[in-house]
Amino acid sequence: xSPALQSDVLVIGxxxxxxxxxxxxxxxxLRVTLLEKGxxxxxxxxxxxxxxxxHGRSARQYPLSIRAQELWENYGSLTGEDCEIDRTGHLYxxxxxxxxxxxxxxxETATRFGVESQLLEGALLRERxxxxxxxxxxxxxxxxxxxxxxxxxxxxxxxxxxxxxGTVIEGCEMAGFDVTSGGFAVTSTDGRRFExxxxxxxxxxxxxxxxxxxxxxxxxxxxxxxxxxxxxxPHRLHPSVHMVEGDVIVRxxxxxxxxxxxxxxxxxxPSGAFTHVPPAKTxxxxxxxxxxxPMLARAEVIRVWSGVEGYLPDMLPVIGPSTTMxxxxxxxxxxxxxxxxAPAVGQCLAALVRGxxxxxxxxxxxxxxxxxxxxxxxxxHLEFDQ
Amino acid sequence: xxxxxxxxxxxxxxAGLAAARxxxxxxxxxxxxxxxxxAGGQGTRRLSPMTAPHRPxxxxxxxxxxxxxxxxxxxxxxxxxxxxxxxxxACHDNRLELLGPDGFDSLTYTHxxxxxxxxxxxxxxxxxxxPGVFTLGGAQVALKRHAxxxxxxxxxxGSSPLLYLAAAQYLRLGHRDLxxxxxxxxxxxARAFPAMLRHEPRTALQGLSLIAELRRGGVTxxxxxxxxxxxxxxxxxxxxxxxxxxxxxxxxxxxxxxxxGLRAExxxxxxxxxxxxxxxxxxxxxxxxxxxGRAGERLWLAGDSARIGGADAADAAxxxxxxxxxxxxGRAADARQVQRNTRRLRKQHGFQRAMTDAFxxxxxxxxxxxxxxxxxxxxRVTAGEIRAALDTPSGPIEVNRVKSITRCGMGRxxxxxCGPALGEIVASATGEPxxxxxxxxxxxxxxxxxxxxxxxxxxxxx
Ligand SMILES: Cc1cc2nc3c(=O)[nH]c(=O)nc-3n(C[C@H](O)[C@H](O)[C@H](O)COP(=O)(O)OP(=O)(O)OC[C@H]3O[C@@H](n4cnc5c(N)ncnc54)[C@H](O)[C@@H]3O)c2cc1C
Numbered sequence: 079x080s081p082a083l084q085s086d087v088l089v090i091g092x093x094x095x096x097x098x099x100x101x102x103x104x105x106x107x108l109r110v111t112l113l114e115k116g117x118x119x120x121x122x123x124x125x126x127x128x129x130x131x132x133h134g135r136s137a138r139q140y141p142l143s144i145r146a147q148e149l150w151e152n153y154g155s156l157t158g159e160d161c162e163i164d165r166t167g168h169l170y171x172x173x174x175x176x177x178x179x180x181x182x183x184x185x186e187t188a189t190r191f192g193v194e195s196q197l198l199e200g201a202l203l204r205e206r207x208x209x210x211x212x213x214x215x216x217x218x219x220x221x222x223x224x225x226x227x228x229x230x231x232x233x234x235x236x237x238x239x240x241x242x243x244g245t246v247i248e249g250c251e252m253a254g255f256d257v258t259s260g261g262f263a264v265t266s267t268d269g270r271r272f273e274x275x276x277x278x279x280x281x282x283x284x285x286x287x288x289x290x291x292x293x294x295x296x297x298x299x300x301x302x303x304x305x306x307x308x309x310x311x312p313h314r315l316h317p318s319v320h321m322v323e324g325d326v327i328v329r330x331x332x333x334x335x336x337x338x339x340x341x342x343x344x345x346x347x348p349s350g351a352f353t354h355v356p357p358a359k360t361x362x363x364x365x366x367x368x369x370x371x372p373m374l375a376r377a378e379v380i381r382v383w384s385g386v387e388g389y390l391p392d393m394l395p396v397i398g399p400s401t402t403m404x405x406x407x408x409x410x411x412x413x414x415x416x417x418x419x420a421p422a423v424g425q426c427l428a429a430l431v432r433g434x435x436x437x438x439x440x441x442x443x444x445x446x447x448x449x450x451x452x453x454x455x456x457x458x459h460l461e462f463d464q
Numbered sequence: 465x466x467x468x469x470x471x472x473x474x475x476x477x478x479a480g481l482a483a484a485r486x487x488x489x490x491x492x493x494x495x496x497x498x499x500x501x502x503a504g505g506q507g508t509r510r511l512s513p514m515t516a517p518h519r520p521x522x523x524x525x526x527x528x529x530x531x532x533x534x535x536x537x538x539x540x541x542x543x544x545x546x547x548x549x550x551x552x553x554a555c556h557d558n559r560l561e562l563l564g565p566d567g568f569d570s571l572t573y574t575h576x577x578x579x580x581x582x583x584x585x586x587x588x589x590x591x592x593x594x595p596g597v598f599t600l601g602g603a604q605v606a607l608k609r610h611a612x613x614x615x616x617x618x619x620x621x622g623s624s625p626l627l628y629l630a631a632a633q634y635l636r637l638g639h640r641d642l643x644x645x646x647x648x649x650x651x652x653x654a655r656a657f658p659a660m661l662r663h664e665p666r667t668a669l670q671g672l673s674l675i676a677e678l679r680r681g682g683v684t685x686x687x688x689x690x691x692x693x694x695x696x697x698x699x700x701x702x703x704x705x706x707x708x709x710x711x712x713x714x715x716x717x718x719x720x721x722x723x724x725g726l727r728a729e730x731x732x733x734x735x736x737x738x739x740x741x742x743x744x745x746x747x748x749x750x751x752x753x754x755x756x757g758r759a760g761e762r763l764w765l766a767g768d769s770a771r772i773g774g775a776d777a778a779d780a781a782x783x784x785x786x787x788x789x790x791x792x793x794g795r796a797a798d799a800r801q802v803q804r805n806t807r808r809l810r811k812q813h814g815f816q817r818a819m820t821d822a823f824x825x826x827x828x829x830x831x832x833x834x835x836x837x838x839x840x841x842x843x844r845v846t847a848g849e850i851r852a853a854l855d856t857p858s859g860p861i862e863v864n865r866v867k868s869i870t871r872c873g874m875g876r877x878x879x880x881x882c883g884p885a886l887g888e889i890v891a892s893a894t895g896e897p898x899x900x901x902x903x904x905x906x907x908x909x910x911x912x913x914x915x916x917x918x919x920x921x922x923x924x925x926x
Contacts, residue, residue, distance in 0.1 A: 117858075117865055124868060229868050233856075248858045309876055309909060333843075333871070357554040357561040357905060361568060364912045375916040378909035380876055 082271035085111040085245070087431055088264055089278040090252050090288065093123035094417065095409045096280035097235040097246075098424025099431075101156075104244035106432055111272060112236070112244065113264070115251030115284075119232020122282055122412065123420070125385030127305060127327060127339040128231075129318055130163075130224040130418045132193045133170040134184045136394060139415070140191035141438045142422050147222060149421035156421070158241075159234035161226045162332055168223030169207055169317040170195075172216045173370075177322035184322070185218045195220045209315065209371050225318050225329055228417060252281070254291065261405050276431050278407045283350060283388035285396075285410035293402040294445050297391055298411050300346035301462060302353035302384035303327075303339045306360055308377040310334030315371070324461055325366045336377055338363055341461040343414075346386045353384040389413045389462075390448070393455040397423055397443040399430060407431055408445050414461075469793065472497065472560060472573040474552045474732060476541070477505020478775045479579035479767025482782025483789075485540045486801075490790055495545040495571065497552055497562065499580075499908075503541055506581050506601060506768075507626075508775050510534065514611040521636050554905035555735040558762060561905070567914035575762055575789050578733050579782060582726035582768035585748070585884050587622075587826050590834060591694030591703075592722060593841050600626045600723030604633065613639055615719025619703050621645040621691055622723040623823045628674045630721060635681040642683045643715050645705055647724075648824050649688035659818035663811050667776075684715075694720055724825050727884060729769045734903040736763050742897050745820045746772060747827055748884065749900045755806065756788035757781055764789055777812030780805040830888030839889070840882040842875020847889060854893045863890050863899040873901050876909055 087103050089096045092114030103110045130150050135143050149156065153163055170185075172178040181197075188195045198206060198217045207217065236246050253267045261275030279288045283300040290296075315330040324341035331337055340363045346353040360382050368375045390396065393413040400406035409427045416423070426436040471487060473480045476498035487494050504510035511519060520527050550564035560576070562569045584599035586592070596615060598606070600622070603614050613634060620627045623646060631644050660668040678685055688708030695702050703715045730740070730751055738751035738759045750771050753759045757766045764785040767778035783805045787797040833839075835848025853869040854860040863886055866872060872886050873879030879886065879901040887898025 117861065120865065120868070233869075246858070307874075308912070354556065355905070357556050357559075357570070360554075360905070361561075364910075368912045368916075375911075375913040377912050378876075379906060379912065380909045381874070381878060381904050382906070383904055 080271075082263060082273040083111060085109045085272065085274040087111070087276040087278060088113065088262065088272055088274040089280055090264070091280035091282055091285070091410075092118040092232070092236060092246065092248070093121055093280065093282050094119065094232050094235065094420035095282070095412070095423050096278065097232055097239060098421050099278055099280060099409060099427045100244050100246075100424075101235055101239040101242065102425050102428030103431060104239050104242035106428065107243075108432070110239070110244040111274070112239070112246045113250045113252055113266065113272065114246070114248050117248050118236045118246060122385045122387045123232045123417065124229050125302070125383060126228045126387070126417045127303075127337065128225045128228045128329070128417065129168070129320070129327070130226060131168045131220070131318065131320065132223045133168050133188060133195060133218065133220045133320070134322065135415065137187050137190075138442050139394065139419065140187070140193070142419050142426070142440065144191065144193065145425070145438050146419045146422035147224070149425065150224065150226065150418075153226070153421075157234040157238040159237070161231040161234060163224055163226045164332070165222065165224040166329065167317040168220045169319045170218045170220070171210060171214050171319070171321055173214070173321045173323045173325055178216045181216055181218060181322045188220065193220060194222060207317070209373050210319075211370050211372055214370065219317065223318065227331070252288070255288075257403060276405050276407070278409065278427065278431065280409045282410055282412070283346070283386045285388060285408065289408060289445065292400050292406055294400060296396060296411070296445060297448055298388045300350050300353070300386050301343040301389055302346060302387050303341055303343045303414075304355045304359040304363060304382065304384055305337065305339045306355075306363065306379045306382045307338070308336040308374075309380050311336060311377060314373065319371070321370065326363070326370050328367060328371070336374060338367055340366065343462045344384060345463060350386060353386055355382040355384050387412060387414060387416070391452065391454045391458060393457050395419070395423065395443060396445045397427060397440050398445065401444070401446045468574065470573050471495065471575040471577070471789065472571060473577040473579060474560070475505070475579035475581060475767070475769070476503040476546070477579060477581050477767060477778060478508055479581075479769075479778035479782035479785075480505075480577065481537050481540065482779040483577045483579060483764075483766060483786040484544050486783050486786035487789070488540050488543045490795065493544060495547065496541060497550045497560075498546070498548045499551045501548050503537060503546070503548070504534070505775075509604065509608045512609045512611070515608055518611070518637055522633060524636070551908055552732060553907055553910050555732055556905075563910055563914070573762065575764070575792070576736060577764045577766060577785050577789065578736060578769060579765070579767040579778070580729045580732055580769045582728050582772060583880065584723040585725050585727035585825065586722055586881055587724050587829055588833065588837055588839050588847075588882070588885050589691050589693060590837050591696070591700075593838050594694055594696050594700050595698065596696065596700030596719045597694060598719065598721045600624060600630050600721045603630050603721035607633055607637065613719075614721060615700075615717065617641045617717045617719070619643045619645060619715050619717040619720045621647075621703060621720055623647045623826065624723045624725045625671060625819065625823060626723055628671065628678060631683055632674050632677055635678065635683060640682070643717070644678065644683060644685045645689050645691060645703070645715065646685070646687040647689055647691060647826060648822060649708060651688075652824060653687070653822040656818045656822035660815055660822065663815035663818060667774075667815060725820075725823060726768060726772050727880070728772060729880070731878070731880075731903040731907040733759065733763075733765055733769065735905060735907070736760070738763065738765065740900060742900075744897065745817050747825050747898065754788075755784075756802075757785035758788050771813065773809070773812045773816050777809055777816070780808040780812065784809065827888050827891075830885055831892035833889070839885050840872040840875060842877055842882075843871040845870050845872040845882075850886060850889050851893070854890065860890065860893040862894070863887055864902055866890055867901060878903075878907070
């Protein structure tokens with residue numbers, strides 16, 4: 079048997095959570111090895127919608143989100159590459175009365191954290207965003223919100239990590255680990271061995287197994303929203319547009335295609351390998367989109383897709399140290415909003431791994447927060463197949 | 465149970481029609497869905513009213529037999545629930561999603577026969593995206609459906625028996641400026657001929673008489689050529705090629721029809737749950753089925769969409785699939801029919817396999833395509849961009865990943881036309897057989913709103 083590869087930190091999972099953590103650790107001079115079962119950035123971090131929105135986040139999450147937005151705004155200098163980041167702004171609108179109440183609350187929350195968001199109604203709304211159907215009475219615009227191309231966003235982070243001295247191993251699935259006197263001994267499904275005093279669990283929707291093995295199981299499930307893309311059209315839709323209720327989430331990408339996402343989300347296959355897009359949801363999304371933005375009625379849908387994302391009951395991720403095993407850290411369960419916060423998750427977790435204070439308080443993301451009495455987000459009832 | 469049975473056949477080509485016929489003969493009434501306005505399929509495409517007067521010229525001695533076959537097909541379809549102009553664009557949970565003349569609809573089934581045929585397989589070349597370049601199938605559609613030629617000076621180029629058939633059809637309808645440039649050397653055909661003759665003597669000989677007919681008609685025929693590039697200012701003006709002896713030649717042309725054999729249309733089968741295996745002779749992925757075409761509990765596949773075999777094989781496969789379906793309904797299959805059609809199918813498949821030798825898919829050519837040649841026309845991705853995406857720290861990567869990075873195969877056609885060349889470029893770097901692009905619905909573009917009316921001119925929009 080060949081000797082185990084030694085590192086200071088082992089990161090499991092090559093999505094944005096794992097690669098950003100790896101990048102910040104490598105930059106700090108640690109020997110980091112990242113294991114990815116498939117290819118870097120091919121799961122949720124690649125298949126997601128690409129919203130970097132500052133609207134509608136939980137009040138608890140704003141400090142982390144704002145930190146993340148700063149990092150995204152510096153993505154070019156962080157990674158030396160581009161991933162079609164565009165500060166399109168985010169147009170949040172209410173589809174109905176429930177949405178209007180929610181929207182006013184959300185704008186107030188954002189403003190409280192210093193995020194600019196302007197309520198728009200009546201003539202002002204028509205004048206600025208005339209493409210919205212007349213049915214829509216209330217919206218808000220957040221100019222700092224942005225979008226990026228998810229397919230292109232993770233590989234540059236991994237390449238930057240490698241340039242900083244890190245190691246990335248693709249096609250290497252962690253099968254299990256043992257706790258040793260020196261820390262952790264990880265074995266891959268094909269028998270390779272890795273050892274390090276620190277271990278980071280950033281395996282996305284697949285992180286539950288590792289947490290369970292560490293004796294701290296989490297109530298996480300896998301799902302993904304139905305999404306579709308149209309053929310390319312002339313550029314008409316600049317901001318990212320989003321119905322508060324989540325029925326219509328839409329933007330036009332630089333290539334000109336319109337991409338769509340919308341709830342309810344669909345549960346992934348029990349194997350966790352795939353999330354189907356039921357055609358009935360596609361048809362519903364098409365109808366809803368044409369109603370909200372009538373100028374798109376003739377657009378043609380060319381492909382549907384979804385992704386496999388981990389969701390937790392309060393729709394917030396787990397970020398922080400294990401409560402059972404010193405040296406183990408978790409960063410997973412993006413719960414539908416992980417793309418935006420990913421760079422800050424990596425930065426905060428890297429600080430914790432190095433024994434430093436996190437630049438943003440992340441104590442509320444602990445893995446031990448789930449008890450019988452913990453609050454279940456109403457989104458769990460509203461935004462998923464029941 | 466009988467009343468709960470709902471059999472749906474997708475595709476009214478030879479395979480779908482044969483399946484329908486067998487089921488009707490057994491007293492059932494399947495639903496038959498057909499995307500195009502007429503039954504008949506691709507190779508055996510029916511003539512439109514516009515082209516019908518040319519029937520005798522086009523079909524010659526077989527005109528009467530073809531008319532009889534079409535009448536028989538119509539008689540069968542009258543006993544089916546036959547829906548033309550109806551696209552099955554997705555399949556999920558034993559339900560087909562339809563887009564038909566009256567809009568969107570869906571249809572649950574208990575038994576599904578997919579027989580949606582094949583389309584041309586193309587190897588891109590410099591200039592292949594110029595206006596005036598068609599697929600061989602496109603050239604035949606123009607003729608049979610629209611009674612028109614694709615140009616005044618037409619070159620049929622590639623490596624496919626259909627080069628000769630399409631040229632002959634053009635010749636019969638009076639076209640007098642035709643060239644056939646076949647990239648397979650005559651020696652390859654000579655080598656394959658004994659096997660072709662053994663499996664299907666009639667078809668093999670038909671091929672020879674086609675070539676004789678083209679010669680008599682003054683059609684320029686070249687084989688063993690290398691296609692270098694298609695040139696023209698804003699549309700096709702000429703095709704440059706190198707002869708087998710190494711001479712540079714130019715064929716003046718205002719239209720080119722390209723084809724390198726056929727590619728099974730497998731998207732719907734994949735959405736319906738079929739799994740796939742790579743066939744090294746055909747160098748393409750075919751769905752897995754049993755000997756009768758069964759691919760799942762409720763799923764049967766027949767014809768070219770299951771395995772490239774031509775019209776006769778499709779007919780045999782359609783009948784076999786229907787027999788297997790009847791058996792699953794608890795009816796005894798007709799053992800003699802099964803035996804006869806199994807034999808027919810085996811012979812045809814042997815013939816087609818021999819043909820892959822006579823008309824080679826130019827797999828290797830992909831590796832030498834210049835970097836600036838467009839591979840994906842929908843998304844305008846070049847061979848060079850694909851090669852750049854292959855160059856990753858952990859080595860060359862598989863097709864779906866390349867698609868994700870480059871957009872190759874992400875456009876309107878969803879990789880149906882660029883997929884084979886993309887696969888070969890990737891294969892030439894990885895040394896593995898070409899991979900398979902995953903399918904997602906819809907299998908054709910579908911409008912957000914059915915019948916949203918005419919498109920307003922730019923600037924008139926609301
Ligand atoms: C369709 C969809 C749309 C979304 N839209 C948005 C949006 O607009 N904005 C937003 O902010 N968020 C969005 N999200 C959420 C966001 O994509 C995720 O929260 C985020 O990408 C999670 O990153 P990750 O690194 O945790 O997970 P992933 O990207 O899934 O990475 C986890 C990695 O771990 C690997 N792995 C798993 N197990 C092992 C193992 N045993 N060994 C080795 N490797 C392993 C996996 O292969 C995977 O590559 C969306 C999610 C989906 C699915």
